[in-house]
Amino acid sequence: MNVEQAKAKFIQSWGTFGSEWGINRTMAQIHALLLISPVALSTEEIMAELSVSRGNANMNLRSLMDWGIVFKELVPGERKEYFVAEKDIMKVARQISRERRKRELEPVLGILSEIATINPGTSKEGIELKKVAGNIHEVALRVDDVLDKFSRSDENWFYKMVLQLMK
Amino acid sequence: MNVEQAKAKFIQSWGTFGSEWGINRTMAQIHALLLISPVALSTEEIMAELSVSRGNANMNLRSLMDWGIVFKELVPGERKEYFVAEKDIMKVARQISRERRKRELEPVLGILSEIATINPGTSKEGIELKKVAGNIHEVALRVDDVLDKFSRSDENWFYKMVLQLMK
DNA sequence: TAAAAGTTTCAGAAATAATTGAAAGTTTGA
DNA sequence: TCAAACTTTCAATTATTTCTGAAACTTTTA
Numbered sequence: 001m002n003v004e005q006a007k008a009k010f011i012q013s014w015g016t017f018g019s020e021w022g023i024n025r026t027m028a029q030i031h032a033l034l035l036i037s038p039v040a041l042s043t044e045e046i047m048a049e050l051s052v053s054r055g056n057a058n059m060n061l062r063s064l065m066d067w068g069i070v071f072k073e074l075v076p077g078e079r080k081e082y083f084v085a086e087k088d089i090m091k092v093a094r095q096i097s098r099e100r101r102k103r104e105l106e107p108v109l110g111i112l113s114e115i116a117t118i119n120p121g122t123s124k125e126g127i128e129l130k131k132v133a134g135n136i137h138e139v140a141l142r143v144d145d146v147l148d149k150f151s152r153s154d155e156n157w158f159y160k161m162v163l164q165l166m167k
Numbered sequence: 168m169n170v171e172q173a174k175a176k177f178i179q180s181w182g183t184f185g186s187e188w189g190i191n192r193t194m195a196q197i198h199a200l201l202l203i204s205p206v207a208l209s210t211e212e213i214m215a216e217l218s219v220s221r222g223n224a225n226m227n228l229r230s231l232m233d234w235g236i237v238f239k240e241l242v243p244g245e246r247k248e249y250f251v252a253e254k255d256i257m258k259v260a261r262q263i264s265r266e267r268r269k270r271e272l273e274p275v276l277g278i279l280s281e282i283a284t285i286n287p288g289t290s291k292e293g294i295e296l297k298k299v300a301g302n303i304h305e306v307a308l309r310v311d312d313v314l315d316k317f318s319r320s321d322e323n324w325f326y327k328m329v330l331q332l333m334k
Numbered sequence: 335t336a337a338a339a340g341t342t343t344c345a346g347a348a349a350t351a352a353t354t355g356a357a358a359g360t361t362t363g364a
Numbered sequence: 365t366c367a368a369a370c371t372t373t374c375a376a377t378t379a380t381t382t383c384t385g386a387a388a389c390t391t392t393t394a
Contacts, residue, residue, distance in 0.1 A: 002285075013278045039291075089302045115173045123170065124205040
């Protein structure tokens with residue numbers, strides 16, 4: 001496998017992996033492209049490299065910036081905007097867990113706790129619903145805690161945890 | 168909020184949450200319905216409750232069984248098949264991480280290690296690609312390890328881990 | 335201040351994913 | 365063995381998501 005093939009494979013795999021986890025393919029591919037690029041890229045370069053339209057490139061770049069894993073970089077003397085990805089993979093992982101926690105887990109936590117506190121009445125349905133929602137809420141709260149810890153952690157926290165678990 | 172409202176809210180939230188994480192909405196809703204049902208349900212009951220077709224119900228039930236979080240239950244004297252969900256939420260979480268690890272993480276690990284071992288040549292592109300793929304591979308291997316540990320762990324492992332992290 | 339350079343938006347088009355429903359297939363029991 | 369009861373499959377349809385491209389908007393510079 002040569003460098004060109006490896007690059008194509010990396011971008012396409014990252015796209016597939018992303019879409020299996022609810023991230024759109026182009027967004028994941030732009031991220032992949034920026035991750036492996038040694039220099040900042042312009043919208044035009046991204047459009048050309050991935051064969052996507054300006055609108056698509058622009059919207060997904062904005063999303064990536066909203067997620068806090070891609071940044072604008074101003075090249076002195078240039079009008080055009082250039083983009084770079086955060087290269088520290090642990091930082092990227094922490095940032096993604098921070099965002100998904102905030103956007104997706106927190107809202108569900110609210111609903112679960114609401115359901116877990118209903119008056120279940122006397123029906124088996126009500127009792128089971130309350131019980132299950134309570135159980136899920138409990139687990140979800142702990143996941144939330146772990147993600148919070150992780151997203152705030154320093155560079156070595158994760159490795160320390162892995163070591164702990166190896167014992 | 169009464170029991171009926173809470174039930175509807177639970178099913179719909181679980182559907183939304185699932186689809187944010189790459190699981191189709193109906194599949195997540197069937198799972199939700201079975202989770203909170205105190206008794207095993209037939210395909211007909213699921214179709215009626217969620218207003219979905221027989222084909223849809225059947226395919227998603229099969230998927231849920233492939234994931235190992237829903238099971239057929241044979242009611243003595245009945246021809247019809249009934250379905251129940253695994254109710255232990257930690258078991259469900261472990262089973263889902265086991266499956267996603269196997270289906271989605273492992274294939275990417277293979278590709279990353281392939282890319283991380285290319286001959287990068289002398290170009291900056293090749294060198295950066297190899298470096299980034301290597302870094303991601305390293306982190307992904309550790310995630311893989313943690314998921315493996317988690318999916319094999321006993322009921323209390325997760326709570327012990329959380330306690331460790333609280334210190 | 336005007337036009338060139340660049341960015342953003344968004345309605346419609348295209349691509350992808352999910353769903354239906356009816357036909358084919360399977361199992362059971364008389 | 366056959367038909368009733370039930371399950372599975374899949375081609376066609378429908379819904380959802382993503383993408384395009386051109387127009388509107390913003391910023392810069394001459």
